[in-house]
Amino acid sequence: MVSAREFDSPVTALTDTRRTIADAKRIVVKIGSSALTSLDTGLDLGRLDLLADAIESRMRSGTDVVVVSSGAIGAGMAPLGLSRRPRDLATKQAAASVGQLALVNAWSSSFHRYGRTVGQVLLTAEDIARRTNHRNAQRTLDRLRSLGAVAIVNENDTVATAEIRFGDNDRLAALVAHLVGADALFLLSDVDGLYDGDPRKVSATLIPDVSSPEDLDGVVAGSGGALGTGGMASKLSAARLAADAGVPVLLAAASDAAQALTTSEVGTAFAARPTRLSARKFWVRHAADAAGELHLDAGAVRAVVERRRSLLSAGVTSVTGAFHGGDVVSLVDPDGTLVARGVVAYDSGELAGMLGRSTGELAAELQRPVVHADDLVPA
Ligand SMILES: Nc1ncnc2c1ncn2[C@@H]1O[C@H](COP(=O)(O)OP(=O)(O)O)[C@@H](O)[C@H]1O
Numbered sequence: 001m002v003s004a005r006e007f008d009s010p011v012t013a014l015t016d017t018r019r020t021i022a023d024a025k026r027i028v029v030k031i032g033s034s035a036l037t038s039l040d041t042g043l044d045l046g047r048l049d050l051l052a053d054a055i056e057s058r059m060r061s062g063t064d065v066v067v068v069s070s071g072a073i074g075a076g077m078a079p080l081g082l083s084r085r086p087r088d089l090a091t092k093q094a095a096a097s098v099g100q101l102a103l104v105n106a107w108s109s110s111f112h113r114y115g116r117t118v119g120q121v122l123l124t125a126e127d128i129a130r131r132t133n134h135r136n137a138q139r140t141l142d143r144l145r146s147l148g149a150v151a152i153v154n155e156n157d158t159v160a161t162a163e164i165r166f167g168d169n170d171r172l173a174a175l176v177a178h179l180v181g182a183d184a185l186f187l188l189s190d191v192d193g194l195y196d197g198d199p200r201k202v203s204a205t206l207i208p209d210v211s212s213p214e215d216l217d218g219v220v221a222g223s224g225g226a227l228g229t230g231g232m233a234s235k236l237s238a239a240r241l242a243a244d245a246g247v248p249v250l251l252a253a254a255s256d257a258a259q260a261l262t263t264s265e266v267g268t269a270f271a272a273r274p275t276r277l278s279a280r281k282f283w284v285r286h287a288a289d290a291a292g293e294l295h296l297d298a299g300a301v302r303a304v305v306e307r308r309r310s311l312l313s314a315g316v317t318s319v320t321g322a323f324h325g326g327d328v329v330s331l332v333d334p335d336g337t338l339v340a341r342g343v344v345a346y347d348s349g350e351l352a353g354m355l356g357r358s359t360g361e362l363a364a365e366l367q368r369p370v371v372h373a374d375d376l377v378p379a
């Protein structure tokens, strides 16, 4: 494990965010591959038992817990004779198929020590992006909770292709936290918090609290270990996603799980936004797949991003992709940089004939904004 140096500032006074996390009544606990598996020995059953102990103890104190467990690919490598984490999709999927079985069996045996039942929930990004599937997942997680079982969630790796992947389980965990209305998200990894630079360097310093984006100025979020996906960058974007959903995050070492789940006085605490995004804006920004792109001129970028105005056809220079009115699209500036996402009012075919035209030049039925300000979320 990468640990805080002696001279790093310890977590002293309990901040409001840490108190909220410690008192949370519904939590999501995500455990990374780097904390559960190793290249030499595969799945770490001792670590998994300690995690189950800490989770069971928190549940007994009255908190609902959903577990997001990585580690399927790591756990599947040894049984298949693989010495390096596979890079190609088919081998990753084969490893995940073998490893997921071992992983969920291990969670099941571990919780069985407490007479606790577990349920396996495998999700793809589509399950969260589509509202009907979204509600199905929500209902299953809710019913497992009311029946006293622990949901063990992972990405459905064996069917997820590059296009429909969450990308990493930090993002999946933050989306699940939103889905179940969690009050706190725990990201447990092999590192004991966020450092201002590579934690393997002695000069790196632990950042105990992040309460605004400015606290991240100058922080270098690097890649992860041989088994993890996304490294610290994916944890920071998951923390931002959770913050938008009004969910504070505690990033800590899995070896400190007992302390993280009881007092929350370890690791890095990320505050939630004071006002959470509405469910609709959250979905537009984070969950929905973008069906296409609208290319904006500089004036439209200013209107949309700085003045928070609706997007009108006069400012759209071109469109990419085939989409329908009601789909979520990306809005990009003249350099191709994403500046916002929004719900488009017209089909791509309809829009093609409206490009660059001012509202007065359009037929009455085409005079609604292309994307209404209420349906626009800056990137
Ligand atoms: N600024 C940073 N602060 C903390 N850890 C960092 C930082 N930059 C890179 N890392 C690395 O990120 C790793 C955790 O990411 P990852 O391997 O993806 O974990 P997990 O498997 O838990 O998702 C740590 O092992 C750490 O070395």
Ligand SMILES: N[C@@H](CCC(=O)OP(=O)(O)O)C(=O)O
Pocket (backbone or CB within 6 Å): 031, 032, 033, 034, 069, 070, 071, 072, 073, 074, 096, 154, 155, 157, 167, 168, 169, 170, 227, 228, 229, 230, 231
């Ligand atoms: N679904 C994959 C995990 C992918 C992943 O995001 O891993 P990690 O970065 O360790 O949380 C697995 O179970 O191996």
